[in-house]
Amino acid sequence: MAPLINNSVVKNQNNNSDNVTDTKTLTSSFAGISRYTGERGLVHPSIFDWLIVKRRDDNIGNLWRVHDKLYNLEDFIAKHPGGRDWIEFSRGTDITEAFESSHFVNVKNVRQILEKYYVADDPSPRNSPYTFKENGFYKTLKRKAEPILKEVGMGLSKEAMLIEDSLFVTYMVLAVLGVWLNSMILQIAAGTVLGMLTVGAHNFFHKKDNWRIYYYDLSSLSSYEWRISHAFSHHLFPNTVLDFEVLLGEPMIEMLPIRPKYFIHKYIMPFVIDTLYGVYGLLQIVFRIISVLQGKQRIRPENLLVILQLFIFMQLAPTLMAGFQAWAVIISATSFWFAFVSNNSAHHHPHCFHDGDESRPDPDFGLCQLDATASKTDWYHRSLFSVLTTFGEHPLHHLFPTVCHGKLKYLKNVLNETLDEFSEELLQFTQWQLFVGTHQQLRRSVTHKFRKSQ
Known part of the structure; x- marks a missing residue:
């Protein structure tokens, strides 16, 4: 109707x-x-x-x-x-x-x-x-979290800003030295740090407008486009057919167990994809140019930050070609860190819900977020530096995306309390299990029956 x-x-x-x-x-x-x-x-x-x-x-x-x-x-x-x-x-x-x-x-x-x-x-x-029932899991969790967030605030923590700003300064120093000295080792190091900075910047584009969201655009990605594809699509509908990110690689990369998977999907692409992480950032530039030429979007000022870096590198390097090569190496290293970490961070272990699996009979928004998201159990993922640079504390982040990563720690107790109240559990894996799980999920074509907790 x-x-x-x-x-x-x-x-x-x-x-x-x-x-x-x-x-x-x-x-x-x-x-x-x-x-x-x-x-x-x-x-x-x-x-x-x-x-x-x-x-x-x-x-x-x-x-x-x-x-x-x-x-x-x-x-x-x-x-x-x-x-x-x-x-x-x-x-x-x-x-x-x-x-x-x-x-x-x-x-x-x-x-x-x-x-x-x-x-x-x-x-x-x-x-x-x-569903968003008043007595359901998510609404209950929100009510319990409200007084805590009123006290500690939802805005950017000083520690999170210090980490991001320090990564930016480190990137600039390594990039300038790497380009000027024509050192590929320093260029790769600079790109890796920029990758960490980019992952951490995603904490900022979930918030109200602030200048730190443009750290994201240094990588060749677009903070504006990712506000839509990540915050408005993926975060709201993770691992469903409404999740733009999970279906972006189709028909070669079939993450969901909906359509038939053939030999190439099961035994070739899970390994090929690991070699393609480095070109993701460069492809984003190509896709953006195509989209602009097709009239689907306009060039935004922040889109030019990656081009500005290219111009600066070509001036600093011994030759113009050396500057271009340094820029390509840095962007590729950035892309590898960002794509590798994001694809193996939280969502694609076979025990996570993927559309095609049997859904919950009462699909509470919060519980469905947790069904599609796993937590990391490694000790080295506990620090805020790791949380910011490797998409850590992902279940809490999906439940409270507009809360600064530096303040998610204050919500752990109410999350555990609410999980106990509803007899639910978090999915928890080591980083290695998540990496292996992504490759298993790429091969998985058998759907799962709904299980209240894993």
Whole structure:
């Protein structure tokens, strides 16, 4: 049923759906995901295609949906405390998951502000797998966490900022010396540090606008694009057909046990992928250029940071070619660290839920986040430096993405208390088990039955 909307309120209906061709709808093992009609994978790598499809499937015109109500947030864009980007790019979509997983303190006040922009109820079911029951796991956890977060705050911790700023300075020193001395060892070291800086910068782009999010753009990746693909897609729908990141490598890399997996998927790609991590960053530049030429996005000022580095390196190096080669080595080393760590950090052990596996009968948002996310048990992943540079404390981060990594430690006790209350457990593995598990998952074509806890 189409949403009941006053046509005088809905302006400039989104007509971009003509730009995306319908393909065979992906079938989810979540009954709540009734529609996904977009093309995915290497052939269509743009997150902006994903946004077009989400707007079409959510079917609410130019409004914003939270639970079963529609809002017109046009006049709130400039007032949003987190920055205008979050509201602008989510126009025309169901933002229920984003709303619930972004606001943890003064929630009643936030809801009162939201109600000022109410337009109408939407009688159609949400195209989402998750529930947010008041007595459910996630809402209970949020209520318990609120007084703690009021006390310690959700903003950036001094320790987290010091670690990131120190990594930036270290990168600059190593990069300048590596390029000037034409030392590949120093260049690789610089790229590795930049990879750590990039992973850590993802802590900052989950927050309200701040200049440290642009550390991310030094790597050739885009903080703006990743706010959509990572924060708005992956974080809200991990390991489902609505997760842009998990299907990005299809049809060569089949992470979900939905479609048939052949010899190349099971026995060749799990090893080939390890050799391709180094080119991921360079491919992102190519994909962005293609996307700009196709008119899917515009060049943003921060996109030029990686080009600025190339120009500087070519001036510092003994020759222009040496500068270009140094830039390529640094970007490749950065890419390897970022892609290797992210692909083996938390989500792809076979015991983690992947769409196609039997879903929970009552898919509480928080519990489904934990079903698709594992915790690292190694002692060396306990420090904040490791948490920032290797996507650590991932279950807590998925439950509280807008809380600084430096403050997640204050929420461990309430998480454990709530897990005990609901008779649930965290998935926990060593880093080696996660690495091996990723390769096992790439080969897995047999779906799992639902298990309350692993």
